[in-house]
Amino acid sequence: MANLKETLEIVLERMKKHRDLYEKSEESVRYQTVNPILKDLGWDPENPEDVQPNISTEEGVPDYSLLKTEKKVLFIEAKKLLVDVEKKEIIRKLGQYCFGEGMKYGVLTNGAIWILFRAFQEGTTMAERLVWKVDLENDDMTASIRRLTTISKDNIENIETLIKKLQILDEIWQSLLEEPKELIEGLIPVFEKLVNEGYPEYKFASLEIEDFIKERVRELISPSTESAIEEITGLESFAERVRHRNMKIGKDVFEIRNSYEILITTANWLIEQGKLKPTDCPVGMGRTRNLINREPKHKYGEDFKAPKKLLNGLWIEVHYNTAGCINNARRLLEKFGYSGSILEVE
Template sequence: MKEIEKQLKETIRQIVEFRTDYISNEQAVRTQLIEPILNVLGWITCNPKFLRPNATDENGKIPDYTLLKNGKTTLIVEAKNLSIDLQDKKIIDQLANYCFKSGIDFGLLTNGVKWLLFKTFEKNPKDRIVWQVDIETDKIEYVARSLSSFAYSNIDTLDILLKKSKLLNNGWKALIESTDSIVAIISQKLLEKIKSTEPLFEITPDDLKTFTKGKIEELFELTEIEEGEKANENGSTQTETGFAEGEDVIFKRHQKNKIREKISVTFPDKTVIKNKKVVDTFVETIKKIGPEKVLPLNLYRSGVAIVSEIKDDFYNQHKIGKYWIMVHTSTKEKIAVLNEINEKLNLKLTIESFTNE
């Protein structure tokens, strides 16, 4: 997994530096972005035992890559340049046609940045997209785990791995109904732990949950800071982080709270959306744009739709009319989503980040 993550980081650096080339040059995308990732996954691109580019199939069709194991075709990969929308029905139908006529269970669509795994024989068209990842905006661990599912060593058990992942997700959702339930479970365990040594300890349920929720948020803040420090070590840019003194309302102790980055969105009609909470700015912006316009873009983060008509059992969502907006993302990812919406819908928004001291 570490080798995959290392390659992904190198690929991201190349995309940032040479994005203009990759927008129009599919061959550059194939040789410089896609093939290095296929190689690290065990598909040796220079060896026809593993991979054959532009190989005509039995039906006269020419997919971009045919991946083989033990002499048998196991996966079809279609490559596009960065300007192509992988959710385009014509592109998906093209891949589906290649896979269906070859009797292949799975196909891959990629533009080097986004990768989409497609299941050929799924009855419900909505269920045919197994997962899709964006190596620039999704967490690198999630991307590496998803891509490793079709590694050369795993391709024979891909269907089993996907079923196992689905069972784990369903089990998790059954155990944890919402983020509030996580707070309730940890709060109860915390109280039991304290009372095992301090049986006379008393605290109101609301104060206990407030304290627990604060601790969970601190934990995620620490993770963000550690990830930022790692990014700096790798030469990535990072918004400067400051700290302000804050008082714990329960134990009256002082702690350092991260000064959070916020978002400002300006529309062409001069409307400015700039709320104290990033999530409020994010949701209000999508509301003004119109969730019905964002839905067809099929934007996902960590495998969950940004705009959906179905409520997710675990991830945080805000409701706008009949639509559910996925907000369980970092500020950086929310900015990336808004930029993607802005670009695809040609809204001419001005999206800026800022901090309040």
């Protein structure tokens, strides 16, 4: 796996140069993008003890069967570059292959997008069984490598532990973004030390440093001016700055005046589809926060900072910046079996 980064860079260059080919030819995707990546993950496509292509199962013929110690451990289905591998029917088909063979995980890829999903898990929707998604053309290279290596030959037997570690890191980071107080408090002493050591002739009040760090952390969390973080003192002053716009959920179009209406509209849309019932509560987001609950309370009894009531009487927390409202609305859709991409904000 030492050369995985180099291989990914080569694959990306190929996709840029020969995009038309990969959009038309699944075989080219398999042999020129998928196979090199598998090889650097420890699976030799030319060794039948590692990789067996197009082997029939009771449910069909997956493109790749990966084996370790003569046992099938992972199915991979490859598509043309232009194919949306997040479509339910494509995921469902690979899920059937996996379920029929008692295999817990499967991978879908079009060369650029790689998706790992659980084939079955009681009480979960298809969207909830998506474990990770790698977008080689847009994601940070280090993040892509971190996810892809969970399916390497060396790691495949420990995949559950590795997946859980990824989920923990993502969850903790998301909770820090949603509640950056701990992040800010942790940076203050480090920043003060660097300032005092580097510029001892200048004296800064603690409040000066704290305010500066708050400002910079908020810029990092939401870099665009339109997505400027809400004021600590309340949501309305932030919301008033957002222009009127439209949002779409599938074919349904809604006019919104404030960023928090993205969340409210999405939740009410789910309710109208027969989803998001009181029995689904609490709907959590992160370590300590609930997004939706029967009462406007977070996981440890803390009150919602900006509670709004939904059509069915449930409460939703809308104390987020514009980017946070959009991200959480998409995550909410995914929790109830929809693709987050059906939400668009114009």
